[in-house]
Amino acid sequence: MVNSMAVNEEQTAEIxxxxxxxxxxxxxxxxxxxxxxxEQKAWLSLLDEDIEYKAPLRITREHTNDxxxxxxxxxxxxxxxxxxxxxxxxSEYAWSERPPSRTRRFVSNVRASKRDDGTxxxxxxxxxxxxxxxxxxxxxxxxxRKDVLRPDGETFTIAKRDVYLDHAVxxxxxxxxxx
Amino acid sequence: MSTPTEEVSSENYNSAEHxxxxxxxxxxxxxxxxxxxxxxxxxxxxxxxxxxxxxEWIFIxxxxxxxxxxxxxxxxxxxxxxxxxxxxxxxxxVLFDSCRHRGTKLCRAEQxxxxxxxxxxxxxxxxxxxxxxxxxxxxxxxxxxxxxEHGLHSAPRVDSYAGLVFASLSDAGxxxxxxxxxxxxxxxxxxxxxxxxxxxxxxxxxxxxxTNWKTGADNFAGDSYHTGFAHHSIKQLGLGGDDTVGVxxxxxxxxxxxxxxxxxxxxRMVEGEDVFMTYPDEIVDxxxxxxVTSEQYTAAKEALSFTGSVFPNLAFLNFxxxxxxxxxxxxxxxxxxxxxxxxxxxxxIWSWALAPKRASEETKxxxxxxxxxxxxxxxxxxxxxxxxxxxxxxxxxxxFASQHNLELNYQMGTEQMSEVAYDEQWPxxxxxxxxxxxxxxxxxxxxxxFDHLSTxxxxxxxxxxxxxxxxxxxxxxxxxx
Ligand code: FES
Ligand SMILES: [Fe+2]
Numbered sequence: 001m002v003n004s005m006a007v008n009e010e011q012t013a014e015i016x017x018x019x020x021x022x023x024x025x026x027x028x029x030x031x032x033x034x035x036x037x038x039e040q041k042a043w044l045s046l047l048d049e050d051i052e053y054k055a056p057l058r059i060t061r062e063h064t065n066d067x068x069x070x071x072x073x074x075x076x077x078x079x080x081x082x083x084x085x086x087x088x089x090x091s092e093y094a095w096s097e098r099p100p101s102r103t104r105r106f107v108s109n110v111r112a113s114k115r116d117d118g119t120x121x122x123x124x125x126x127x128x129x130x131x132x133x134x135x136x137x138x139x140x141x142x143x144x145r146k147d148v149l150r151p152d153g154e155t156f157t158i159a160k161r162d163v164y165l166d167h168a169v170x171x172x173x174x175x176x177x178x179x
Numbered sequence: 180m181s182t183p184t185e186e187v188s189s190e191n192y193n194s195a196e197h198x199x200x201x202x203x204x205x206x207x208x209x210x211x212x213x214x215x216x217x218x219x220x221x222x223x224x225x226x227x228x229x230x231x232x233x234x235e236w237i238f239i240x241x242x243x244x245x246x247x248x249x250x251x252x253x254x255x256x257x258x259x260x261x262x263x264x265x266x267x268x269x270x271x272x273v274l275f276d277s278c279r280h281r282g283t284k285l286c287r288a289e290q291x292x293x294x295x296x297x298x299x300x301x302x303x304x305x306x307x308x309x310x311x312x313x314x315x316x317x318x319x320x321x322x323x324x325x326x327x328e329h330g331l332h333s334a335p336r337v338d339s340y341a342g343l344v345f346a347s348l349s350d351a352g353x354x355x356x357x358x359x360x361x362x363x364x365x366x367x368x369x370x371x372x373x374x375x376x377x378x379x380x381x382x383x384x385x386x387x388x389x390t391n392w393k394t395g396a397d398n399f400a401g402d403s404y405h406t407g408f409a410h411h412s413i414k415q416l417g418l419g420g421d422d423t424v425g426v427x428x429x430x431x432x433x434x435x436x437x438x439x440x441x442x443x444x445x446x447r448m449v450e451g452e453d454v455f456m457t458y459p460d461e462i463v464d465x466x467x468x469x470x471v472t473s474e475q476y477t478a479a480k481e482a483l484s485f486t487g488s489v490f491p492n493l494a495f496l497n498f499x500x501x502x503x504x505x506x507x508x509x510x511x512x513x514x515x516x517x518x519x520x521x522x523x524x525x526x527x528i529w530s531w532a533l534a535p536k537r538a539s540e541e542t543k544x545x546x547x548x549x550x551x552x553x554x555x556x557x558x559x560x561x562x563x564x565x566x567x568x569x570x571x572x573x574x575x576x577x578x579f580a581s582q583h584n585l586e587l588n589y590q591m592g593t594e595q596m597s598e599v600a601y602d603e604q605w606p607x608x609x610x611x612x613x614x615x616x617x618x619x620x621x622x623x624x625x626x627x628x629f630d631h632l633s634t635x636x637x638x639x640x641x642x643x644x645x646x647x648x649x650x651x652x653x654x655x656x657x658x659x660x
Contacts, residue, residue, distance in 0.1 A: 081552055094563065
């Protein structure tokens with residue numbers, strides 16, 4: 001009796017973990033699809049008003065392949081500055097996105113774990129195809145992300161996102177997309 | 180005051196291969212124009228490397244980036260790798276990153292701190308001032324090698340002004356002091372005003388754009404004309420004030436374009452007001468009138484912004500009335516940028532943010548955030564600039580452009596285009612336009628550029644060792660004993 005209860009508890013925990021990961025994946029995929037469809041205002045509604053959204057600069061050091069600046073960023077945003085960026089992209093004078101780019105966000109390697117405070121830590125990889133205009137050229141941005149998600153029913157809101165790009169020197173005219 | 184375009188002599192053209200191209204450029208320049216193809220042409224690019232970047236003073240970095248002994252950062256002059264380092268004596272060195280044995284690069288990081296560099300190939304070891312201090316198996320393998328003659332090569336000339344470190348690949352030519360000349364009056368306002376000096380926040384942005392380096396240089400050499408149009412979205416959103424991003428020449432501000440010693444700066448000012456680039460009080464309190472002249476202090480006080488270009492590929496902007504979010508306070512920030520040519524159609528843009536060293540961490544963070552929201556690869560301003568600039572690159576190598584010698588127009592501000600008014604009362608040096616609608620500053624940039632391109636280098640000399648760079652006694656390493 002005692003043994004099978006233990007098995008059940010273990011299974012329940014695993015199922016819960018599985019469910020959590022499933023929900024996180026679903027959320028991240030939908031979020032990526034939303035951005036790729038350029039529904040940036042809808043994307044904004046997925047963000048908590050106290051969001052911290054950061055993408056620090058990668059700094060090449062001699063003995064580590066994973067070193068990031070503690071004071072220099074591609075993005076160091078709060079809700080207000082993200083909202084301003086979203087609104088700017090709607091202007092016909094936001095030349096960096098005229099014509100609007102074509103993006104495809106490939107989200108993979110999703111790992112999720114519940115944190116003591118009820119939020120969920122979600123780690124994922126991001127590969128972003130970026131093409132624009134009628135040119136044959138395109139580029140990719142790659143990196144990993146670490147999010148803190150707040151459960152909201154079966155879905156989530158984003159409380160925190162850290163994006164760690166893999167590029168030492170990005171080969172792209174401008175980064176006019178959300179990561 | 181008049182602003183004659185300097186006559187450029189074509190006598191020096193040394194090669195039949197280059198002379199048709201140079202003559203074509205020269206003819207365009209005389210008319211206040213420039214051939215479109217100059218912005219994406221292999222021969223022009225090669226001439227720039229050979230005759231401009233190998234000769235001029237090129238910005239390397241700010242002293243605050245290497246504050247401690249042994250701190251270093253990888254830097255480049257066009258394609259050439261250098262190590263920007265503070266040695267154990269506290270001296271700044273700019274060392275060519277190549278082992279004196281068989282040449283491989285020694286520096287394997289973007290930055291760090293080290294007392295020595297050890298070559299990964301055969302283990303020669305150099306102190307952080309470039310001196311060769313270790314040769315494995317020396318007694319057996321290299322017993323007659325004079326180590327003192329085999330230190331890392333230094334850039335032939337290294338000098339600094341107000342914390343800005345420059346190097347030149349040429350051991351002859353005008354000094355940095357001569358190169359900057361009276362333009363230091365304007366650099367002082369950006370770099371010397373606060374007690375404790377300025378420092379770089381974090382590490383510079385670097386990204387590679389499909390644009391020609393001269394397009395960025397042009398833009399910072401007095402392109403106030405583009406701001407109200409290219410950056411109109413900033414104004415629409417209330418991220419920048421009317422006076423900062425409004426249409427040039429249309430506002431209430433006192434706008435000036437200044438050409439001085441081959442460099443340029445433009446400013447928007449509010450006469451009689453305490454503006455100080457809209458920096459928060461904490462920063463303004465650090466601005467000490469004793470650090471500059473009273474005229475410089477007044478100019479800083481009235482200024483909303485200063486944008487400028489130091490020939491050939493350094494630019495700065497001390498930009499005010501700008502924010503990352505219309506619901507937050509505006510501030511100023513100081514940015515430095517360098518256009519590093521990687522090819523006729525490829526530029527690595529380097530962009531630094533600076534703040535007064537003595538500012539609080541909180542204020543530095545705020546200044547950085549506003550800088551990053553507007554400049555750098557994700558900047559709300561810069562995104563739009565670069566995506567417009569690459570359109571120039573795209574057409575510059577067209578068949579049409581070269582077969583029909585299509586030309587770009589830089590005639591704004593010349594007598595043939597507009598009434599030109601100068602500010603005779605201006606307290607600082609240079610030729611001062613009483614309006615920010617003129618492109619003569621860009622013409623001056625092109626004239627200097629052309630001057631370099633049409634002047635062949637003297638026969639190249641062997642670089643000197645680091646310790647004796649610049650002095651004549653030890654020109655050539657001696658062979659053997
Ligand atoms: S190449 Fe550096 S020690 Fe041989
Ligand atoms: Fe611009």
